Amino acid sequence: MSEQSLFERIGGREAVEAVVGSFYEAVAGEMSLRVLYPEDLTPSREKLEYFFEQWLGGEPRYSERYGHPRLRRRHFPFVIAEHHAQLWLKHMRSALELQQIEREDFDSIWGRLESLANHMVNAHEEVPREPLPEDAWLT
Numbered sequence: 001m002s003e004q005s006l007f008e009r010i011g012g013r014e015a016v017e018a019v020v021g022s023f024y025e026a027v028a029g030e031m032s033l034r035v036l037y038p039e040d041l042t043p044s045r046e047k048l049e050y051f052f053e054q055w056l057g058g059e060p061r062y063s064e065r066y067g068h069p070r071l072r073r074r075h076f077p078f079v080i081a082e083h084h085a086q087l088w089l090k091h092m093r094s095a096l097e098l099q100q101i102e103r104e105d106f107d108s109i110w111g112r113l114e115s116l117a118n119h120m121v122n123a124h125e126e127v128p129r130e131p132l133p134e135d136a137w138l139t
Helices: 006-010 012-028 042-055 061-066 082-097 103-120
Strands: none
Touching (some): 012 042, 012 082, 042 061
């Protein structure tokens, strides 16, 4: 018998879609964070669902579609300040809490998310700001 992945323990794709859906509902109403996103949130939502699924131990749908995540590089076109990371975390925490994830799994996810969000902060750095081409395949 194999051990369940974190993805499976939290409820699989259905739980990931619920977390991402709740998160994007909050983002839509948070103007200081919303400005970092395109007008249509659908592609961003889908990418986050694919990424979270893979990141939590599910199928590698993100990498199959977009290549290696390289999240920091993919976020360089956006000027992300500390307050953006904190707002992102605030809304992500609320979205996760709605799923009533077991404390141990929640803490595991949360610790990784805090680190990830803070790693995206780039406001005071000289990084390439041009967007990657739509068909960019990062390996």
